[in-house]
Amino acid sequence: MRILLAGLLATAALPALAQPAARPDPDQIIAALRTDALSDEHAWRITEDLTTEVGQRLAGTEAEARARAWAVRRLTALGFANVRIDDFAMPVWQRGREAAELLGPYPQKLVVAALGNSASTPAGGVTGEIVAFTDVEALRAAPAEKVRGKIVYIGHDMPRTQDGSGYGIFGAPRRQGPTVASQKGAAAIVVRSIGTDREHRNPHTGTMSYADGATPIPAGALSNPDADQLERILARGQRPTLRLTLESRVAQGRSGNVIAEVPGRDQNAAPVLVSCHLDSWDLGTGALDDAAGCGIVTAAAKRVMEAGMPARPIRIVWFGAEEVGLFGGLDYRAKYGKQPHHAIMESDFGADRVWKVDSRLGKEREAEAKRLQLMLQPLGIVPGSLTETEGSDIGPMVADGLPGASLAQDGTRYFDIHHTPDDTLAMVDKKQMQQNVAAWTTAVAVLAGTVEARPAARRRGR
Amino acid sequence: MRILLAGLLATAALPALAQPAARPDPDQIIAALRTDALSDEHAWRITEDLTTEVGQRLAGTEAEARARAWAVRRLTALGFANVRIDDFAMPVWQRGREAAELLGPYPQKLVVAALGNSASTPAGGVTGEIVAFTDVEALRAAPAEKVRGKIVYIGHDMPRTQDGSGYGIFGAPRRQGPTVASQKGAAAIVVRSIGTDREHRNPHTGTMSYADGATPIPAGALSNPDADQLERILARGQRPTLRLTLESRVAQGRSGNVIAEVPGRDQNAAPVLVSCHLDSWDLGTGALDDAAGCGIVTAAAKRVMEAGMPARPIRIVWFGAEEVGLFGGLDYRAKYGKQPHHAIMESDFGADRVWKVDSRLGKEREAEAKRLQLMLQPLGIVPGSLTETEGSDIGPMVADGLPGASLAQDGTRYFDIHHTPDDTLAMVDKKQMQQNVAAWTTAVAVLAGTVEARPAARRRGR
DSSP states (O other): OHHHHHHHHHHHOOGGGSOTTOOOOHHHHHHHHHHHHTTOOHHHHHHHHHHHHTOOOOTTSHHHHHHHHHHHHHHHHTTOEEEEEEEEEEEEEEEEEEEEEEEESSOEEEOEEEOBTOOOOOTTOEEEEEEEESSHHHHHHSOHHHHTTSEEEEOOOOOOOSSOTHHHHHTHHHHTHHHHHHHTTOSEEEEEOSSSOOSSOOOOOOBOOOOTTOOOOOEEEEOHHHHHHHHHHHHTTOOOEEEEEEEEEEEEEEEEEEEEEEOOSSTTSOOEEEEEEOOOOSSSOOIIIIIHHHHHHHHHHHHHHHHOBOSSOEEEEEESSOTTTOHHHHHHHHHHTTSOOSEEEEOOSOSSOEEEEEEEOOGGGHHHHHHHHHHHGGGTOEEOOSSOOOOSTTHHHHHHTOOEEEEEEOOTTHHHHTTSTTOSGGGOOHHHHHHHHHHHHHHHHHHSOOOBOOOHHHHHHO | OHHHHHHHHHHHOOGGGSOTTOOOOHHHHHHHHHHHHTTOOHHHHHHHHHHHHTOOOOTTSHHHHHHHHHHHHHHHHTTOEEEEEEEEEEEEEEEEEEEEEEEESSOEEEOEEEOBTOOOOOTTOEEEEEEEESSHHHHHHSOHHHHTTSEEEEOOOOOOOSSOTHHHHHTHHHHTHHHHHHHTTOSEEEEEOSSSOOSSOOOOOOBOOOOTTOOOOOEEEEOHHHHHHHHHHHHTTOOOEEEEEEEEEEEEEEEEEEEEEEOOSSTTSOOEEEEEEOOOOSSSOOIIIIIHHHHHHHHHHHHHHHHOBOSSOEEEEEESSOTTTOHHHHHHHHHHTTSOOSEEEEOOSOSSOEEEEEEEOOGGGHHHHHHHHHHHGGGTOEEOOSSOOOOSTTHHHHHHTOOEEEEEEOOTTHHHHTTSTTOSGGGOOHHHHHHHHHHHHHHHHHHSOOOBOOOHHHHHHO
């Protein structure tokens, strides 16, 4: 790859190498940046170092604070400008002891994890007969006397999809199940993990909240093989009794967004926002979710910065406390959401390859949107919508109407791993991550405006 | 497959369907049995039902006793003769609370499981600096003062192999590591799991024992991703401190072998022994190790029994307490090991396809051994040794010189799953399991002697 790049550079004339008088073709600059990024090491190093030197970094905890300090050190060392923390207060939920044990008719332990915001069971857990439902609607339709005092189980059959769209509908047992079960007087609820790996006993945690008026009850997720086991027992006409222990506690804490910038030639121009989230769930080390995203967007900004100076500033945000309720995104929106942004973007879907680009830059910027599509095509990226974009932390600002673009990653295996103990560096495919960096470098270079060599005066001034 | 079988039966004339006067060709009978077995359901049902209705069944525990009662019911229901339990006393090790936490320099939890026979840590665990070795020889070569009071870590780089032969040499950290660490005064030891899955956080337990004179110390296995994490931290020049909690207790208990028989036309002839083990490790449900083996050998015996009556008796043994020291095999050997056996065989390597047949039937039975090879070839099974055979429970009797055969299974993914929480029904590939049943049915039919229709007198007498 390096050899290929050398060839490209010879024709593309990257600004840093160019003669001062030459005015290189912007598309050739981007082509060279794109090719070079395919052998990127920054993204991998950020992902490896953050997941190794900090590990899990649950929102609002001391571990997330260590991660913020780590992030400031790293972003500063990479040469970004104006590295800072925007902090904020939030409630912090933390898991304690967890166990699920069938007492009969076939005594055995099942693998369980509490869902975020689950109520804590008392010491000794809660014990109840299992009453099972195929989906939330079936639970909703059930008479309360069928559910009262029992432990609700809800299954589903979430498929693997490239765009990850199954997560919406098949996530209902986790998101709405606890509220509905509580409203019908259930003692507790366990759901089939919202995930697509049917072979490994990795429970998928994730956040949920109780609708107004619903009494919080203990809520957990069984690993898929354990859910299958429970369903096999139910299919034998048995009425199993479960003892469920899900201890947890809640306190007030602080989180924060870590922000850094690449200056633009026009420092007053609306910035391009590239983002990810720094917090992770507590079971794994948050490599795919979302150290990789931070690695990818930061590597892209770094590569554009090294090539020269873009027309507009690039703002990097590593959001805090995404997993537990988008606290970081909402804090940023409250502080900066009314200011103009040239485009807002987020990487929070693992590190597998980008396969499609969507954007919503507005009718008057259609040429820019099409150029973005065109420049991404050599990476095998399909042009998608010109009127839709998305994101999690940036989701509320997308809903507000800010312009943005999204680089859709292949989510086929994402929900095998999502929110499980298995979300570690071992799951990151470096080659695919490098394709992400190439896509992001390309997108940032297109959106931030033609990269040019720094003015000679400024270069002397450094 | 059923349709194909009907065609085969029309020409092969299975005894049960044949005219009494017809004398079917033995090879054609075996060919029909072999084909029919490729759609076997018995093996799957035994595996599913045992792992669902009992689950884990650690040697010597109440769960293993429930499994024996289950086995007696199932073997009786399948129509086998003389179903019985041979029971015996044994020491029973059981795990308690487990945790591994790096206190510094990068505080985080690691996934650990105690090895069988590990000493228990005191309440609160043991805390020590990690001292790491690449293999047991490096630990052996280290001066005691480098190890004393510390927690030893030993790595390895076990590869996947078709024949599973890596388990011997790469299992040394688990088998010898604890003794050597203890002899040098270590406070405890953790090894890289003896397994080949590098992506999932499934720790591999397994038994070990302390050599005479070595003081038992706590001994655990880290999952492979956690071992990689620890090695990354060590590679950064850090000296991590680990707090290790591995609680366990030992008591006296009882286990037993479950035995059943298919009568032969000559009831005094030496039997063909087909075996598996009923106990499992406690982390998974022991589907591959070894419910599947019990399903496969029992299905084969059942299919031969249904086709008519073999020349020799077939003895089915579901050994107890294999995992923790071959107690069942040694008990059988003490009681019956001096009696003649026509062949001893065991299935204890998962449910992936049989790829090779080895045997050691003796020079004078070379024709029988070659016929065995020939009859297995249509299943894509390679002829192997004529002078070597193997097994775990039957290993001591193989060493004694009893004749035997082994159907070597594909072990490529076996050590991904072996002794982990992931050893559940979800890992069993039914299609490959059916090929195993076909291979075993073929082998049993060859070794137990030509299947014939039951004598008319006997048939009336039933």
